[in-house]
Amino acid sequence: MCEGRENFKVAVRVRPRLPNEVPSGFLQCVEADLVHNTVVANKPILKKASSRIGIDDFGEFVRPEPSQTQSFTYDVVLGKDSSQQDVFLRCASDIVKSVINGYNGSIIASGQTSSGKTYTIAGTKEEPGIIPRAAQIIFSQIGSYSNPAGQYLVRTSYLQIYNEKISDLLEPSRENLKIREDGCGGVFVETLSEHVVRDAEEIMALIKRGTRLRATNVTRMNKESSRSHAVFTIIIEHGKDDGHGGMAVTIGKLRLVDLAGSERLDVDAESKLQEETKNINVSLHNFTKVVTALTTPGVKYIPYRDSKLTRILQDCLGGNCKTTMIATIAPTSECYIETINTLKFAKRAKNIRNIAQVNEDMSEKALISSYQSEIKRLKLQLQERSSGTDIDYIKLLQERQEEQREKEEVKTKLEMQQKLADEAQAEKTKLISRIRELEDKSLCGLSVPGGASKRGASW
Structure with a gap:
């Protein structure tokens, strides 16, 4: 394997058809080969012409000829029967364990609206996705270590990029945040709040709190479509005795990214939705430009600064990070064009090279x-x-x-x-009593019975 190739992997997840897609006459135009990690896309052919694209006006589809199929091979392919646990084990588990040991890691979900990105990253209460499973692994593994000299500290942040503006999903008053350089070649979001967490439950409470504030809207493809890019970051610090009275610290950073879905601009949609779609598509276009530049021989300038998204994910794309990109696709003929675009983009991304190394930090970071x-x-x-x-x-x-x-x-x-x-x-x-007694006696002695003289008799 080429140097750096093992640090950037691409997976494709094909979701099953949704209940509303089954009775609409849409054929499944994508087949997943999990043994050979291959996806085959079959171009649909209309039996009758359609005046416009819509659920009821697609007409009846027929199976294409072999010449109209395209095949793509990736590091990992997951089909409609792949469980959330399968996704985590094959796409995220190794990265999470590397982050605990001081590496940077990222899981990026990209794809069309309603193709399963948020389900893959966050999941549901009944079928948890990558974030809750990662949280469980992190605290389970930290708790299993018995080294008394080692100490761990875990902190998190949660942001969204909506209409090219960064806001803090855990501190709603912090909006339109700025990206700054840290002086070491990296970037950070100024005044973005960080929260120290002590267990997986605290992480899930923060996710629940922040997700409620994430921008969503009703689109043609999804009644609750995410209209912003969301980045949830888990930072794991591990400090241990360096043998000289100090502390050696490693810092691992895990970014879990749920990109807004690509979608054709609907000219009949309200102006707010059109503006959202326009900004999403521009942001994703700049994301594609960075991937293209990284995978084109001889290109020296990488346009990270063209969008907030690529600036924040600079380390994840061609930098110091172990990254897995999960491209999610819908299997039906209605989504064929977006599916092909996603598969081609994912194929190009396979050529990205990352160089990952342990982050040893003794500074105030x-x-x-x-x-x-x-x-x-x-x-x-x-x-x-x-x-x-x-x-x-x-x-x-x-x-x-x-x-x-x-x-x-x-x-x-x-x-x-x-x-x-x-x-x-x-x-x-x-003495006084004696004196009085004597005085009394003296006075008494001067009285002579029957006599009138007061001088007394001579003794």
Whole structure:
């Protein structure tokens, strides 16, 4: 396999016919060969002419001649009976595990409106897609590691590109966000919110919250068509002891991309829908231009800057990333033209070369490093304050004990003085009583019964 070829793979998923397509007379014009990873497209031929394209006016189709078939081979082909688990195992599982180990990875779903992109990426509650399965694998694998020196931190973001404007699906007030360069050859979306998550359930809660805000509209092909490109990003930081008292950090980034569907412009549609379709088609055209430039020998300039989508996905297309592009197609004759365009685009994308390498980061980009530094600083601060508090407490205790001793001494002195005062008072009272007694006796001794003299007799 050519260098870099293993880092960019292309899968095609052929969805089954929908219930409303079966009674409409549409033949299945696509056949999937899962053994040889081949898709065969049969060009439909009308028995009668049709004045316009519509569900009721296609006429009856006949099987084409062999000369009117086209065959395409890809890395992976999934048919109408392929389960969501099959899709995850063959298209996403290895990439998710690589991201846990510090690589960049991306899964990009592209294709016509109503061909199964959102179903493939997000799925339903009963049949979960790539995002919920990836979340389960990430936290299951992290939880299985028993290395006490290793620490993981997982954070997420969720954005949409609608009419060439970037908005934060998790913080609705953040709209028309700007793309900036990070100084290391990469880009980031300025002020896009990131949310630390602790388990798969928290990821799914964020997905549910953000998806409710995603732009949708009713189109000819889909009653709830996604009218924006959506990019859900999971960043996994792994920090472990570097053996020198520091922390070695790897940062893996997983982008899960659900592109808006390509669709023919409906001249009868309302102006808002026409504007949406126009912007979607221009964005997808620029996406195709980047793929074409990357796969054309001798081309040096890659027009990443021509659209917000290609600028954000710059690493995924020809950069430091392990990427799988899943092209989803509808099997019916009504969708034949878009199906052929998708198959041709996917065939060209097979020639993209990515060079993936582990992202080792010791800078402030690593949130876990920032957290560890802050924790260390706070612990040191706590230790210093705790130590100072102990010293102050001992000193205060000693002072209080000294004060208590002094109080006891003062109390003893006061009690002694009080005792002396009481004794003195008692003695004083005794003396006064004695004096009065003597005085009384003296006065009594001066009275002579029956006599009138007050001078008394001579003893």
